[in-house]
Amino acid sequence: MNILDGYRVLDCSIAMAGPFAAQRLGDLGADVIKIEPISGEWQRHKPAGNAKGHRINVSFLSLNRNKRSLAIDLKSAQGKAVLLDLVRSADVFLQNYRPGVAARLGVDYDTLKAINPKLIYVSMSGYGESGPYATRPGQDLLLQAMSGAMLSVGRNGEPPSPAGQYLVDAVTAYTAFEGVLAALLHRERTGVAQRVDINMLDAIVAMQMQEISVHTVGGIPQTRLNEPHAHPYIRAPYGVFKTKDSFMALSSPPLGVLAQIIDAPELAHIDEETGVWNRRDEIFAITQARLHLKTTQEWLAAFQAVDVWCGPVYGYADVAADPQIEHNGTMVEYDHPTEGRVRTPGFPIKFDQTPSTVRRGAPLTGEHSREILKELGYDDQKIEGLFGSGSVGEERL
Structure with a gap:
């Protein structure tokens, strides 16, 4: 039935x-x-x-x-x-x-x-x-x-x-x-x-209930940045990055943790409250410069080991073959x-x-x-x- x-x-x-x-x-x-x-x-x-x-x-x-x-x-x-x-x-x-x-x-x-x-x-x-x-x-x-x-x-x-x-x-x-x-x-x-x-x-x-309300209620403008940030109202780094062999998604890791994993000490000195917003282009560029040095699987293993939110970028062939699917x-x-x-x-x-x-x-x-x-x-x-x-x-x- x-x-x-x-x-x-x-x-x-x-x-x-x-x-x-x-x-x-x-x-x-x-x-x-x-x-x-x-x-x-x-x-x-x-x-x-x-x-x-x-x-x-x-x-x-x-x-x-x-x-x-x-x-x-x-x-x-x-x-x-x-x-x-x-x-x-x-x-x-x-x-x-x-x-x-x-x-x-x-x-x-x-x-x-x-x-x-x-x-x-x-x-x-x-x-x-x-x-x-x-x-x-x-x-x-x-x-x-x-x-x-x-x-x-x-x-x-x-x-x-x-x-x-x-x-x-x-x-x-x-x-x-x-x-x-x-x-x-x-x-x-x-x-x-x-x-x-x-x-x-x-x-x-x-x-787009949340995003439009941020503008209409919160008064925060919808702003595109110089780097391809994935969302106008999310702190950096947030988006898709090129690795040595493909692409990966990275979602707002703590800058101190990110600095250690990708060997970018300059990130550790950026303020977690305000810098992650007003220095988003800079954070994105620094992160991208490091991530292209290793493969996606290498980075995923390193990030997942410390519970940083990350994941692969799939094509339809990957989706169709995925074990969770x-x-x-x-x-x-x-x-x-x-x-x-x-x-x-x-x-x-x-x-x-x-x-x-x-x-x-x-x-x-x-x-x-x-x-x-x-x-x-x-x-x-x-x-x-x-x-x-x-x-x-x-x-x-």
């Missing part, structure tokens, strides 16, 4: 944030039906890294497990009628259309609420449903840039440093997932459903009917009574259309009529 067994989610989202949120609901047992065009959702045709796969590319594969696919033409009267029939039995409707599109398609909150008053309606957007930026493209890099996060790392005078992953999309997905669970809990307690609005800008700003069961493996053996990050929350499971991999476009229509009570003649008219589509294994 899974926690969300018996709940039905209609996933009308595209790209990453919406599908990722819906996948997390599916991981907990919800019956997630992915509503996509006859030609397939956008992400089926735009894989990250051009990782195309066999019949399903890696991007779509990674964001759409534990879902069934229903391929319908929402612009046709028959296709929209199928969706509205599904709404009657759904618990959650999730969409990330551009503002105004849901109303044009006839799947806006008021329309669907009239059909199913118990429906939790989740609308995801880039900047909000209204306001001066409502029509701007909600793209990850643009939101990273606008959020302030990008300007917290890197050297003063050099271009700001974006994250090496779709950070805002992922944070927005997690936020939407939390919002759905909270709304379901409220409905269980009160019997009242509601609309849940999530936008990428608010999600990435809220993630293996011990935690961080990655899940399953057999996919078209893509073969799949190893990918799993659901990160562990429940001792209701663990998450992989019940199916990402579906082909409309792979479950016929199955879902039968569940709605449509007879064979009506089903064949929908396929014949092009209002519903399917791709078979």
Whole structure:
């Protein structure tokens, strides 16, 4: 049994944030039906890294497990009628259309609420449903840039440093997932459903709760230094350093201890209260000059022996092979009917009574259309009529 067994989610989202949120609901047992065009959702045709796969590319594969696919033409009267029939039995409707599109398609909150008053309606957007930026493209890099996060790392005078992953999309997905669970809990307690609005800008700003508050409440400016300090509000040394053979991370060791380990006596004379803040560039440069003399493993052994916070800088190959990752069961493996053996990050929350499971991999476009229509009570003649008219589509294994 899974926690969300018996709940039905209609996933009308595209790209990453919406599908990722819906996948997390599916991981907990919800019956997630992915509503996509006859030609397939956008992400089926735009894989990250051009990782195309066999019949399903890696991007779509990674964001759409534990879902069934229903391929319908929402612009046709028959296709929209199928969706509205599904709404009657759904618990959650999730969409990330551009503002105004849901109303044009006839799947806006008021329309669907009239059909199913118990429906939790989740609308995801880039900047909000209204306001001066409502029509701007909600793209990850643009939101990273606008959020302030990008300007917290890197050297003063050099271009700001974006994250090496779709950070805002992922944070927005997690936020939407939390919002759905909270709304379901409220409905269980009160019997009242509601609309849940999530936008990428608010999600990435809220993630920086501590850092932004240091500025807005503490009055301390966000300052980039001449050296690539890893955080604007942490004492030195704090960041990633080049060693003889690779890189390592070093997190705010006492200067006296650091001075002994790296043989830099000048560090021992810098004040631990004020110097670690106003001489951060100098401390970083001295530390970097010493750390390039030995290998990462040599330095890690020396630092860890005296409980200094440090660690290696991993690539994805290192992550996938790490013994703690293996011990935690961080990655899940399953057999996919078209893509073969799949190893990918799993659901990160562990429940001792209701663990998450992989019940199916990402579906082909409309792979479950016929199955879902039968569940709605449509007879064979009506089903064949929908396929014949092009209002519903399917791709078979």
